Amino acid sequence: MSDEHIIYIGKKPTMNYVLAVVSQFNIGIPQVTVKARGRAISKAVDVVLIVKDRFVQNSEIQGIIVNTEVLESSEGQPTKVSSIEIPMIKS
Amino acid sequence: MSDEHIIYIGKKPTMNYVLAVVSQFNIGIPQVTVKARGRAISKAVDVVLIVKDRFVQNSEIQGIIVNTEVLESSEGQPTKVSSIEIPMIKS
Numbered sequence: 305m306s307d308e309h310i311i312y313i314g315k316k317p318t319m320n321y322v323l324a325v326v327s328q329f330n331i332g333i334p335q336v337t338v339k340a341r342g343r344a345i346s347k348a349v350d351v352v353l354i355v356k357d358r359f360v361q362n363s364e365i366q367g368i369i370v371n372t373e374v375l376e377s378s379e380g381q382p383t384k385v386s387s388i389e390i391p392m393i394k395s
Numbered sequence: 396m397s398d399e400h401i402i403y404i405g406k407k408p409t410m411n412y413v414l415a416v417v418s419q420f421n422i423g424i425p426q427v428t429v430k431a432r433g434r435a436i437s438k439a440v441d442v443v444l445i446v447k448d449r450f451v452q453n454s455e456i457q458g459i460i461v462n463t464e465v466l467e468s469s470e471g472q473p474t475k476v477s478s479i480e481i482p483m484i485k486s
Contacts, residue, residue, distance in 0.1 A: 342437060343434075343437050344437075345436055345437040345440050346433060346434050346435075346436040346437045346477070349436050349461050349477045349479060350477045352461065353461060353462070353463045353477050357463055365461060367458065367459075368458075368459040368461065370440050370443065370444060370456060370459065370481075371444070372444045372448055386437070386440045386441045386444050388440060390461075
């Protein structure tokens with residue numbers, strides 16, 4: 305799967321990411337994965353549910369994966385952060 | 396499954412909930428489900444990953460379920476909120 309089918313959730317408003325996912329489905333991409341880290345995880349869950357409930361009725365949420373990622377902080381210390389990956393398919 | 400095997404994530408520090416899950420496993424309960432709504436979803440993911448990575452090595456995260464719940468606000472208006480359920484088992 306190439307990077308263009310992945311939507312990374314950041315600090316923008318939720319609806320920006322919803323529209324990004326919907327746009328991918330609308331151009332015919334059958335699977336889009338929503339990824340987030342840390343506090344953005346809650347927003348990632350909001351995004352996939354809004355897409356499914358309101359915009360792409362024939363979409364489905366697939367197996368959700370959570371993981372611990374080790375990042376390097378600005379001081380060079382390793383920092384652990386939770387991440388989530390939510391694959392969605394349009395049937 | 397009775398309610399005592401469910402840990403609801405709220406506003407307390409993350410480690411409180413980690414210890415709650417670990418305690419359930421330690422008294423012999425084989426499956427504990429972590430549930431959260433809204434912004435607490437990120438904390439729920441932190442909790443299960445900390446339990447698995449640091450405290451209960453032979454635990455596993457099972458199929459994660461996300462859903463939209465409709466709550467009634469104080470003004471009587473329905474409000475939608477995302478929820479997550481993360482079942483963990485100890486083998």
